[in-house]
Every structure is written in C-alpha cells, then in structure tokens.
Amino acid sequence: MNQIVPESTTVSPVAQARRQRLVRHSIEVILAGQTAEGAYLAAPTFPTYRYSWFRDGSFIADAMDLVGHPESGGAFHDWCIGVLDRQLDEEGDVIGGGELHTRYLPDGGHGAEQWPNFQLDGFGTWLWAYRRHRRRRADGPARPHDERAAGVVRRLALYLTKRWSRPSYDCWEEHATEVHPSTLGALYAGLRAAAELLEDRYFMGVADAVRAYLLTHGVAAGRFVKHVGSTEVDANLVWLAIPYGIVDVDDPIVTATLARIVEDIHTPDGGLHRYARDTYYGGGCWPLLTADLAQLRLARGESSEAEKLLAWIEAQANADGDLPEQVSTHLIDPAYVDEWRERWGESACPLLWSHAAYLRLLDSFGYLPLSEEGQS
Numbered sequence: 077m078n079q080i081v082p083e084s085t086t087v088s089p090v091a092q093a094r095r096q097r098l099v100r101h102s103i104e105v106i107l108a109g110q111t112a113e114g115a116y117l118a119a120p121t122f123p124t125y126r127y128s129w130f131r132d133g134s135f136i137a138d139a140m141d142l143v144g145h146p147e148s149g150g151a152f153h154d155w156c157i158g159v160l161d162r163q164l165d166e167e168g169d170v171i172g173g174g175e176l177h178t179r180y181l182p183d184g185g186h187g188a189e190q191w192p193n194f195q196l197d198g199f200g201t202w203l204w205a206y207r208r209h210r211r212r213r214a215d216g217p218a219r220p221h222d223e224r225a226a227g228v229v230r231r232l233a234l235y236l237t238k239r240w241s242r243p244s245y246d247c248w249e250e251h252a253t254e255v256h257p258s259t260l261g262a263l264y265a266g267l268r269a270a271a272e273l274l275e276d277r278y279f280m281g282v283a284d285a286v287r288a289y290l291l292t293h294g295v296a297a298g299r300f301v302k303h304v305g306s307t308e309v310d311a312n313l314v315w316l317a318i319p320y321g322i323v324d325v326d327d328p329i330v331t332a333t334l335a336r337i338v339e340d341i342h343t344p345d346g347g348l349h350r351y352a353r354d355t356y357y358g359g360g361c362w363p364l365l366t367a368d369l370a371q372l373r374l375a376r377g378e379s380s381e382a383e384k385l386l387a388w389i390e391a392q393a394n395a396d397g398d399l400p401e402q403v404s405t406h407l408i409d410p411a412y413v414d415e416w417r418e419r420w421g422e423s424a425c426p427l428l429w430s431h432a433a434y435l436r437l438l439d440s441f442g443y444l445p446l447s448e449e450g451q452s
Contacts, residue, residue: 091390094390095390095438095443097397098390098393098397098434099143099435099438099444101393101396101397101398101431102397102399102431102432102434102435103140103143103145103431103435105397105398105426105428105431106136106139106140106148106428106431106432107145107148108120109428110148110151110152111128111182112182113155113182113183113184114151114152114153114154114155115128115133115152115155115180115181115182116128116132116133116136116137116152116428117182117428118132118179118424118427118428118429119401119424119425119426119427119428121424121425121426122420122421122422122423122424122425122427123420123421124420124424125424125427127179127180127181127187128155128179128180128181128182129178129179129180129198130156130178130198130199130201130202131195131197131198131201131202131247131262132198132428132429132432133152133156133202134152134198134201134202134204134205134206135201135205135429135432135433135436136152136428136429136431136432137149137150137152137153137205137209138205138208138209138432138436139431139432139433139435139436139439140152140432141208141209141212142435142436142439142444143435143439143444146209146212146213149209150209150213153202153205153206153209156202156206157224157225157228158184159180159184160176160228160231160232161224161227161228162184163176164176164228164231164232164235165231166231167231167234168230168231168232168233168234168235168236168237168238169235169238170235175193175194175239176193176199176235177191177193178191178192178193178194178195178198178245178249179191191249192245192249192250192252193245194244194245194252195244195245195246195247195249195259196236196239196240196244196259196262196263197246197247197256197258197259197261197262197263198247198262199232199235199236199266200236200259200262200263200264200265200266200267201262201265201266202232202266203229203232203233203265203266203267203269203270203273204262204265204266204268204269204319204320206225206229206269206273207269207272207273210273226273226274229270229273229274230270230274230276232270233266233267233270233271233274233279233282236263236266236267237267237279237282240260240263240267240282240286241255241289242255243255244256244259246258246259246303246310246312247259247262247312248312248350248356251303254303254304254305254306255293255294255303255304256302256303256304256312257290257294257300257301257302257303257304257313257316258310258312258313258315258316260286260287260289260290260294260322261290261315261316261320261322262315262320263283263286264283264286264287264290264320264321264322265283265319265320265321267279267280267282267283267286268280268283268321271283287322290316290322291322291323295329297332298328298329298332299329299332299333299335299336300313300316300329300330300333301313302351308340308351308352308353309333309336309337309340309341309351309352310350310351311337311341311348311349311350311351311362311365311368311369312350312365313333313337314333314334314337314365314368314369314371314372315368316330316333317330317372317375318368318371318372318375325372325375325376326376330372330376334372337369340352342369343361343405343406345388345405345406346366346384346385346387346388347360347361347362347363347366347388347392347403347405347406348361348362348365348366348369349361349362349365349406349408350362350365352408353408354408355408355409355412356402356412356416357402357404357412357413357416357417357423358404358407358408358409358410358411358412358413358416359407359408359409359412360402360403360404360405360406360407360408360423361402361403361405361406362401362402362430363389363392363399363400363402363403363430363433363434364401364427364429364430364432364433364434365433366385366388366389367385367386367389367430367433367434367436367437368433368437369385370382370385370386370389370437370440371436371437371440373385374437374440374441375440382441386437386438386441389434389437390434394425398425398426399425399426399427399430399431399434400423400424400425400426400427400430401423401424401425401427401429401430402423404423
C-alpha cells in the first residue's frame with residue numbers, strides 16, 4: 077500500500093493510518109475521475125460538474141505529479157493542448173469568433189447548457205501548471221508534440237495578452253462586470269510561464285504589466301481586494317502569494333489580507349468560506365480553500381496554524397474518504413440550501429479539486445512523496 081513518510085511527533089499512529097488511507101483514496105478518486113481522453117471530470121457524481129475545467133484540472137494535474145503519477149498529469153496537459161489547438165488560430169483568436177469556453181466535455185465539446193464562459197484565470201493557471209510539469213519531466217523521456225505544444229502555448233499567450241485587462245467572470249463564475257485580482261494573478265503566473273517555455277521576453281513584459289496593474293488597482297487599505305473597486309476580501313486572494321507569486325508570502329499586503337480573511341470568512345473551527353456574502357448551497361466552508369490557506373500559513377512559518385487547518389480538512393472526509401466541495405457547517409445563509417438542491421441536487425462530493433488540494437498541502441508539509449512500497 078502507499079505510505080506517507082512524515083516524521084511527525086504530533087500525529088498519532090491512528091491518525092497517520094487514517095491519513096494514509098485518505099491519501100490512497102484521494103489518488104483513486106482522481107484517477108477514477110480522469111477520462112480516457114485525459115480530462116479530469118470535476119465531480120463525476122454531480123451532473124453539473126461532469127465537465128473538465130482548465131482551472132480545476134491544472135491543480136489536479138499538479139497534485140498527480142507530486143504523488144508520483146506524472147502520466148496522469150501529462151495526459152491532462154496533452155488533452156488541454158488538443159482542445160486549444162482546435163480552437164485558437166495563429167493570432168491567438170478563437171476560430172469562428174467569440175471566446176474560449178470555460179468547461180469542456182471529454183471530447184472537447186462544450187455541451188448544450190448556457191454557462192458563464194468568459195473566464196481567463198483557468199488558462200493562466202494551466203500555463204503555470206504546464207510549465208511545472210515540463211520542469212519535472214525535463215530529465216525524463218521527451219514529451220510528445222513539443223512543437224505543437226509550443227505553438228499552442230504561444231497562441232494562448234497571445235489570446236490572454238489581448239484580454240487580460242477586460243472584466244470577466246471570476247473563478248467562482250460570478251461578477252462578470254469586474255476585474256478580479258485572483259484572475260490577474262493567474263494571468264501573471266501563466267504569462268511568465270509562457271515566456272519561459274517559449275524563451276520569449278515579450279510575454280514577460282506583459283506579465284509585468286499585469287502585476288503592476290494588480291498592485292495599483294487591486295489593493296485598498298493595504299490589502300488585496302475581491303475585485304477592483306471593492307473593499308471586501310475573497311479566499312482566492314491567498315493564491316496571489318502561492319502559487320501565483322505576485323508578492324512574497326511575508327509581504328505586508330499578504331499579512332493585511334490574511335488578517336481580513338481571518339476576520340471575515342475564517343470560521344472558529346478552521347473552515348474557510350469563499351467570501352462573506354456567498355449563498356451557493358448556503359455558503360459553506362471549502363476544504364480546498366482551507367488547504368490553500370494552510371499552504372500559505374506554512375510558507376509563512378505559521379506551522380501550528382497550518383496543522384490545525386490540515387486536521388480540519390481531514391475531519392471533513394466522509395465514511396468513504398470522499399472530500400466535498402463544501403461542508404454545511406457555519407453556513408452564511410442556510411435559506412439558499414434548498415434552492416440549490418432543487419436546481420442541481422446535493423452539493424458535489426467527491427470533488428477532485430478538493431482531493432488535489434489536500435495532496436498538494438501534504439506535499440508542502442513534506443509528508444509526500446509516498447514510498448514506493450506497494451504502489452500499483
């Protein structure tokens with residue numbers, strides 16, 4: 077069986093065994109949710125999420141690289157390259173006009189439902205994740221379709237260069253008329269990745285312009301804000317330090333943003349809401365966001381706080397070991413729960429992104445990689 081090799085004196089043997097089971101199950105959930113084409117279905121048992129998002133999938137693929145399944149991450153990246161290759165022309169515009177869609181069927185189709193489709197952060201995040209994957213595989217067998225992949229990276233970078241300053245849906249698929257710092261962070265990281273992959277400093281210059289805009293317009297009262305012109309915070313702002321690298325983890329802006337996040341959307345028992353007025357399924361706490369907060373805490377040297385967040389995440393797994401999209405404790409507005417259940421059914425569980433965030437957090441602690449013993 078897969079084993080974690082933590083040298084922790086604070087975790088009991090029972091808790092370590094439970095963690096090992098949850099790690100194994102997380103990997104199984106992700107592999108079971110990956111289609112033959114390479115796409116990761118966001119939540120295979122939740123009808124609305126039987127699609128693949130570039131955003132979710134990029135974090136999932138990154139996790140699979142970390143746990144010793146680079147073939148899974150590589151299959152996702154190859155799938156992304158194929159989807160984009162069929163849609164973008166040499167100038168970085170969508171063939172036939174319009175914008176790139178946000179979620180895709182395994183065959184690359186869009187599905188019949190209307191969806192909030194002008195979202196840019198997923199494509200920036202994919203470029204970031206693809207560069208990380210290529211770095212890790214640099215000493216291994218040559219990746220197929222390198223020339224094709226480079227062409228896709230360039231065309232996507234051109235697409236994002238033309239659009240980065242425009243209002244778009246945020247990562248929660250809301251607020252289409254705003255410009256969102258978390259989206260800008262993803263674009264900065266993605267364009268820097270494209271510049272490195274292509275050895276083209278033009279895209280580094282664009283990335284620097286994105287960062288300068290974010291630091292000028294996406295900060296108020298010394299902290300990052302949910303969108304330009306807002307004074308509120310959003311849990312996705314933790315990504316600006318990790319993984320997007322807009323500022324260092326100990327930057328005063330990060331410190332001030334964290335303080336406001338703790339005040340506004342961090343519950344006493346450890347869970348993290350998306351934002352203060354969230355009503356999606358009542359506005360519960362999200363394990364994946366709690367994991368990302370823990371990563372940031374850990375990077376800032378706040379290991380005790382990070383351990384508490386890790387324990388909270390592990391406590392949210394159900395009897396089968398599934399981690400949900402959100403949990404129904406400390407709801408912001410319980411009146412909305414039935415409305416969403418009637419529309420889409422029970423809240424998504426398991427969510428592949430939740431399991432991936434858990435695995436990425438364990439890697440940050442040094443509790444990964446897994447031992448080779450018993451791997452299938």
